[in-house]
Amino acid sequence: MLVASAWLHDVGYSPDLVDTGFHSLDGGRWLRRERFDDRIAGLVAHHSCAWLEAEERGLYDVLVSEFPREDSPVADALCFSDMTTGPDGQNFEVLDRLAEIRSRYGPDHLVTRFIVRAEPEMVSAVRRTEARLAGSTPQPMYGSRRSS
Numbered sequence: 139m140l141v142a143s144a145w146l147h148d149v150g151y152s153p154d155l156v157d158t159g160f161h162s163l164d165g166g167r168w169l170r171r172e173r174f175d176d177r178i179a180g181l182v183a184h185h186s187c188a189w190l191e192a193e194e195r196g197l198y199d200v201l202v203s204e205f206p207r208e209d210s211p212v213a214d215a216l217c218f219s220d221m222t223t224g225p226d227g228q229n230f231e232v233l234d235r236l237a238e239i240r241s242r243y244g245p246d247h248l249v250t251r252f253i254v255r256a257e258p259e260m261v262s263a264v265r266r267t268e269a270r271l272a273g274s275t276p277q278p279m280y281g282s283r284r285s286s
């Protein structure tokens with residue numbers, strides 16, 4: 139599921155598949171039309187906090203009514219894969235990847251607004267996955283500083 143959804147997660151950018159112009163939703167719809175597994179379509183439709191971008195685009199209700207949102211280690215790992223890999227396949231630390239996206243789109247772009255809002259959840263998903271890969275229990279993450 140993870141490998142298939144990772145390969146397919148940005149299929150909705152294909153010009154032939156554009157419907158709403160929101161690549162996550164368009165990709166999920168195409169996968170469903172092509173009879174891919176429903177779980178893959180849902181993972182793609184919601185990949186990397188797509189529900190927050192859907193809010194920016196006025197498509198949140200459409201997205202969540204068409205595709206169930208999976209909250210799981212696989213969904214985290216898909217976000218991890220997306221947010222630690224650059225546009226040319228290079229490895230990134232998640233905060234550097236998020237900075238790269240913000241600089242690529244510029245300060246006023248809808249995608250930048252989405253990325254700023256999504257950063258805490260994306261970083262948490264990456265850290266949870268890193269902890270799973272390390273075989274340890276995830277610790278309290280992003281934004282949860284203890285005062286002493």
Ligand SMILES: [Fe+2]
Pocket residue numbers: 147148161185186
């Ligand atoms: Fe994407």
